Amino acid sequence: MINQAWGQFSRGNIPKAKQLVDDYINEQATTDYNALNLLGYIYLEDGKIDKAESTYQQWLQLSRKNYDHVLLNSTFLITYLNSPSITTNKAT
Numbered sequence: 841m842i843n844q845a846w847g848q849f850s851r852g853n854i855p856k857a858k859q860l861v862d863d864y865i866n867e868q869a870t871t872d873y874n875a876l877n878l879l880g881y882i883y884l885e886d887g888k889i890d891k892a893e894s895t896y897q898q899w900l901q902l903s904r905k906n907y908d909h910v911l912l913n914s915t916f917l918i919t920y921l922n923s924p925s926i927t928t929n930k931a932t
Contacts, residue, residue: 841864845860861878891932
């Protein structure tokens with residue numbers, strides 16, 4: 841189901857992708873990183889920044905709960921690279 845949702849999203853059928861990912865998340869009790877990632881993309885595409893941020897916070901909490909080191913390291917790098925001291929001191 842999640843692959844179908846990604847397919848619908850890539851074709852621009854956001855409402856159908858949202859329906860599929862919502863159904864999938866309800867069945868999986870929000871334990872699938874891929875589904876949460878897609879839901880975040882859908883919210884961003886719809887301009888729902890607050891919902892996207894909340895979804896990615898769920899994603900982060902899940903990675904912490906599961907001690908998923910790859911996701912935690914990725915999160916650290918994203919946070920570090922977006923920090924003001926890094927973005928203002930980049931070489932031009």
